[in-house]
Amino acid sequence: LTNLCSLTGIACIPIQRWRHFHYLLNFMLGLAVSALFAAAVMVLIPEVSAFVTSYSLEEVPLEFGGQGFGYLRKLAFIPTGLYLFFIIEYLLLIAPRVFKVGAAIVLIHNGYIPTLDIRSASGQEEQAVAKASSCPCCTLANFTEVKPVAWMILLGDSVHNFMDGIAIAAGFTQSPSIGLTLSLCVLLEELPHELGDFAVLISSGFSIKAALCVNFISACSAYLGMIVGLLIGEASGDGSFYVFAAMAGVFLYISLSDMLPELRRSLEKAEKHNKSSLVVFLLEFAGLMVGCFCVVFVMLYSHSFMH
Template sequence: MFKPHQFSCGLIFSAILQDGKTESSSCTCLKGPKLSEIGTIAWMITLCDALHNFIDGLAIGASCTLSLLQGLSTSIAILCEEFPHELGDFVILLNAGMSTRQALLFNFLSACSCYVGLAFGILVGNNFAPNIIFALAGGMFLYISLADMFPEMNDMLREKVTGRKKDFTFFMIQNAGMLTGFTAILLITLYAGEIELQ
């Protein structure tokens, strides 16, 4: 008879439903505090990140239906955005009370929704106009940058820096980062049609 607890992570979802016992669970990935003791911010981050990754997968899938080069450039752009984003989510999960293993597991599970979005994006991109998917993904990126990152940059400037010289230095560093991103996007937009893969 098949017993799922014989495998290391066979009880992940049943442990989640049973409120995640700390030491009695045979799943080594969930060792740590009970899931009910973890802050609600961790669950909000995990679910929102899963939705975010699903939309990223939609964008990659839809761009791959147009051309391989566009799919590659979209994948690289999303990779550059996701790396610091996932590190930030990992730190938030740790601060919310998860153990390192729990944070890695739930961060991985939310990242897997990108594959579902990829498959859905390829199917929808072949049947419908992929511009709708690009509008959805672009709106999400604009929302994250305008509603989340800009206020955070202002808060950092107010909290961390005192004095005119330090204010100016911090301001220049922030603007150098934004200008680097704008330049990269502009170069991709201008020269994407001239790049050929052989």
């Protein structure tokens, strides 16, 4: 279901000229921020803490709430996830210079900015619409005309989706409610992300069909991640909890470092252009509230859904 988000980018073509489209994106971005943050704080970290409590009671020092140094050892994997994603973003940042592929590639390193600047690609999208019906989606001639930024976006998405797959699979090995909650969070995060990626792929030279094709192939890396997550969860009783700790760091990094600043920038942009920043604020705040509510709702009632 989460992989189908890679196909939703085509929806941006008919509705991107809607006057209030950017308001919809602001709301969706608020949803994603809140869902990821809530999943990290209310689902993943408590699961790791429960694991620490059940395995660390034999360590009697009073440090860390009387749970011993095992508490610190397990929770240390939370910043590990943050470090990992920071390293990945840095590698994507220096890739243009290392491989000498051109400066246009820096577009990918603005976090989730493409989701708010999606209309900048409208000219290229019109050209793509005109030629979509006449050219095959996957030919070598088409791919040679694609700007390097598109390939870097696809590479980054593949890594991102792979990690999401690991988290979802590890969640289902422990509890259906955890797996469903993580799936929901990934779904809410992928929707605005894929809309932005699709616009950049179109503006980088892909036809509509080709953009849908390669974006879906990139999303399929989540299946590889799910295989790895299932192997980790089944092979080691502790493995899933280490995955939870690392992914909590990743979710916190994405929500607070990559996505939350976009909410702030959209408010500043609305205020600067004498637009109603109050409307933008209310939509973003509504997204934050609804995203958290969705996580809580799934956690409370997922067992009922399963039965």
